[in-house]
Amino acid sequence: MKLLYFAWLRAKIGIAEERVDPPPEVTTVAALLEWLKRRGPGFAEALKDTRIVRVAVNQEYVASDHPLRPGDEVALFPPVTGG
Amino acid sequence: MKLLYFAWLRAKIGIAEERVDPPPEVTTVAALLEWLKRRGPGFAEALKDTRIVRVAVNQEYVASDHPLRPGDEVALFPPVTGG
Amino acid sequence: MIRVQREDFDVGAELEALTRGKTGIGGVTSFIGLVRDIAGERRIGAMTLEHYPGMTERRLAEIEAEAHRRWPLDAVLIIHRYGRLEPGERIVLVAAASAHRQAAFDACQFLIDWLKTQAPFWKLEETPDGPRWVDAQASDDAAAARWIKD
Amino acid sequence: MIRVQREDFDVGAELEALTRGKTGIGGVTSFIGLVRDIAGERRIGAMTLEHYPGMTERRLAEIEAEAHRRWPLDAVLIIHRYGRLEPGERIVLVAAASAHRQAAFDACQFLIDWLKTQAPFWKLEETPDGPRWVDAQASDDAAAARWIKD
Secondary structure, three states: OOEEHHHHHHHHHHOOEEOOOOOOOOOOOHHHHHHOOOOOOHOOOOOOOHHHHHEEEEEOOOOOOOOOOOOOOOEEOOOOOOO | EEEOOOOOHHEEEEEEOOOOOOOOOOOHHHHHHHHOOOOOOOHHHHHOHHHHHHEEEEOEEEEOOEOOOOOOOOEEEEOOOOO | OOOEOOOOOOHHHHHHHHHHHOOOOOEEEEEEEEOOOOOEEEEEEEEEEEOOOOHHHHHHHHHHHHHHHHHOOOEEEEEEEEEEEEEOOOEEEEEEOOOOHHHHHHHHHHHHHHHHHHOOOOEEEEEEEEEEEEOOOHHHHHHHHHHOOO | OOEEEEEOOOOHHHHHHHHHHOOOOOOOEEEEEEEEOOOEEEOEEEEEEOOOOOOHHHHHHHHHHHHHHHHOOOEEEEEEEEEEEEEEEEEEEEEEOOOHHHHHHHHHHHHHHHHHHOOOOEEEEOOOOOEEEEEHHHHHHHHHOOOOOO
């Protein structure tokens, strides 16, 4: 699974992109976020309020119950501020 | 008094601009329109429905009861269609 | 700024000049009106725009001033052409620049809506059946009426 | 047409290209977003726009397609820049061309409102107190919510 982090999530986590192989019980976006939080203080800080974390799977916005598959591209980022 | 005609009013009346000296009882826009109607068939045709005639005195839109003075510039035209 | 002219205008240069050196502007909304080759059912060859020199400039200046009174704008632009114009040619450019996007949008819509019912311009279309004066549109009156304050 | 690029764009040339040869277009409404030197109380030196390559283009293409579904448009344009931009620089250009003025206005407003809440861009401002990520605006959510159909 490919993970991408943007804006202040990237800054807090300290990496822009990584490949991970989460345990089999991580089958949804919500489970992935909980698993990531436990990977270190940067993750815990970046993901402490998941209500303000937006998630895209394969470049489409998804809700927290969205199912995940091993080959997915999952991006985590704050609310967008373009335009 | 200077009179200006635009668009199809000008085309029907056949002149773009003239100087007139109406009789003393022509003290308002409404009276001017009635007096002009009697000046010939082009005027009668152009002014037969005064509801669709717009009037500007000294380049400001006015209503039919607006008073007139000898030195005024009075323009008659159809509803505008710019933009 | 307002201008009434026979010549075409350069949209990019005009909008650039409108905002140059004003770094508090967050957005510029503009509307360009073009000559269409069809109006309702009628095919149009070209049109000639007549106007009332002097009064046109006065009305446009009043519309510009009214926009400034109603919204917090950094700049307003109205350029309107007259003379003979072919399909595809530009007729009018209106633009409003503001720190705030919604003010720029609302003011720009106000400018074109009021211009259409207030500025003394008239269109004579060249049609296959001969020249034809364009009628005022009830929809333009309705659009302008949105901006009348109670 | 959509484009995501680091370089500046030529507004006049872009709008000209949008309408060229399409003589059924009556009006083009456009919005240009610019970098402001002040945001709320904070003085801004410059900002860096980050984006999500790939997803950005997909979202903008969906916004373009949605505008075409909702209004009778002849053309839609979205150009958005990324990278470091100084006050006064252009960030974004959106435009909608239609036979009908109101459709052009509504579609243009929709484009920028949806872009602001949907397209994955983030702004990092340079302030006297150091770099600062711009917060999403509740007013932008409210503006976008106008276009949600029941």
